[in-house]
Amino acid sequence: MFSGILQTRQMDKIKVLQAIRQGRFGGGETHVYDLSLNLNKNLFEPIVLSFTDGDMVRKLIDQNVQVHIINSKYPFDFRTLRKVKKLLRNENIEIVHAHGTRAASNLVMPAKNKNLPLIYTVHGWSFNENQKWPIRKARIAAEKWITSQTHKNICVGESNLDYGKKNIHQLSAKVVPNGISLDKFNYGLKSDFNLDRSGNEIWIGLIARICYQKDPITLLKAFKKSLTYNGSLRLLLVGEGDMKSEVESYIESNSLTNFVRLEPFRRDIPEILKAIDIYCLPSLWEGLPIGLLEAMAMKKCCIASKVDGNIEVLSGGIGHLVPKQNVTALSEAIIQLANDEKTRTTMGELAYTKVKKLYSLDSMIKSIESIYSNLCNSNNLTSTYQHL
Numbered sequence: 001m002f003s004g005i006l007q008t009r010q011m012d013k014i015k016v017l018q019a020i021r022q023g024r025f026g027g028g029e030t031h032v033y034d035l036s037l038n039l040n041k042n043l044f045e046p047i048v049l050s051f052t053d054g055d056m057v058r059k060l061i062d063q064n065v066q067v068h069i070i071n072s073k074y075p076f077d078f079r080t081l082r083k084v085k086k087l088l089r090n091e092n093i094e095i096v097h098a099h100g101t102r103a104a105s106n107l108v109m110p111a112k113n114k115n116l117p118l119i120y121t122v123h124g125w126s127f128n129e130n131q132k133w134p135i136r137k138a139r140i141a142a143e144k145w146i147t148s149q150t151h152k153n154i155c156v157g158e159s160n161l162d163y164g165k166k167n168i169h170q171l172s173a174k175v176v177p178n179g180i181s182l183d184k185f186n187y188g189l190k191s192d193f194n195l196d197r198s199g200n201e202i203w204i205g206l207i208a209r210i211c212y213q214k215d216p217i218t219l220l221k222a223f224k225k226s227l228t229y230n231g232s233l234r235l236l237l238v239g240e241g242d243m244k245s246e247v248e249s250y251i252e253s254n255s256l257t258n259f260v261r262l263e264p265f266r267r268d269i270p271e272i273l274k275a276i277d278i279y280c281l282p283s284l285w286e287g288l289p290i291g292l293l294e295a296m297a298m299k300k301c302c303i304a305s306k307v308d309g310n311i312e313v314l315s316g317g318i319g320h321l322v323p324k325q326n327v328t329a330l331s332e333a334i335i336q337l338a339n340d341e342k343t344r345t346t347m348g349e350l351a352y353t354k355v356k357k358l359y360s361l362d363s364m365i366k367s368i369e370s371i372y373s374n375l376c377n378s379n380n381l382t383s384t385y386q387h388l
Helices: 027-038 055-062 078-090 101-105 108-113 133-149 158-167 216-227 244-253 269-275 290-297 308-314 327-338 341-358 361-378
Strands: 014-020 044-050 066-069 095-099 118-122 152-155 202-207 233-238 260-263 278-281 301-305 320-322
Touching: 014 027, 014 101, 014 361, 027 044, 027 055, 027 095, 027 290, 027 361, 044 055, 055 066, 078 108, 095 101, 095 108, 095 361, 101 118, 101 133, 108 118, 108 133, 118 133, 133 158, 152 158, 152 361, 158 308, 202 216, 202 269, 202 290, 202 327, 216 233, 216 244, 216 327, 233 269, 244 260, 269 290, 278 290, 278 327, 290 301, 290 308, 290 341, 301 308, 301 327, 301 341, 308 320, 320 327, 327 341
Parallel strands: 014 044, 014 095, 044 066, 095 118, 118 152, 202 233, 202 278, 233 260, 278 301, 301 320
Antiparallel strands: none
């Protein structure tokens, strides 16, 4: 029994700390945002901890969600421990839910110190095949330690769990797929996002962090190659990240300025997805990509690299899968879909059907609430949930 949990409660809400590594929107951050807003507020009170500031943090505050920022850019940052312990104590936190490796690494010891149950959601393992062996080995060891210290591990997809088990043989985890709000990502909405449609332009879009994982340079190379076959193609890149300057340099040095549009992170993601024709995600690795699910919910045909999370989402002819870092294959997929409106429409319909069936936000929320409830019940935490 966890001493940090009150044992004689009747109608109080259970305080759940949702911890994430950064305050800017990304896949894991969108998950935390949706979870914090949609948990049953009669049962749970979400409190968010972010280790950086950002748009996601400010948007949560606008929605009257309590947010704390403890600045850190590092995993296993012992400088944060005292502040995290103080937060757990002052806010009377009863369940700690860490999202991603960095957040989990900085929550394990404080949660254990306060004798609180810890849940770890893996939004993509910190190790992958693209890393040098010493780095990969160290990260596998870190994940092995973190997952052994928690009371429940959650993977966002079956492929996410399978990949973890290949490297952490004693791993125990439950799969709770990422979920998308079909009210927010409503394919029938009217978009005011303005793209150049003066001719027969076909717009390919990527909305993601501009970073190594998303491999934007391969996308730019494939786009440049595709332009030689179809001059009506255009590319929209939306996001921020540490490769932004490299992307800008590539665009300028390859005379793509009139064909590629760069936008910083924006909040009108559904409107942007409505406006484009093809969504492209050339990642080097993925857990279960929320950006891909959002595009599918908007009935967009999708091209993605053939990595675990993308394969899981686009299996069954839902979209085009191409080998990662393969410029020629990606270019061929872009050209094929750009020239075939009927296939784009068919793939978009299939994509929407799959999201509606397997990746709804309501299903995700109910699954996580059930985990919270079972954890509370197993430790004699009597909440409102038990009386419904």
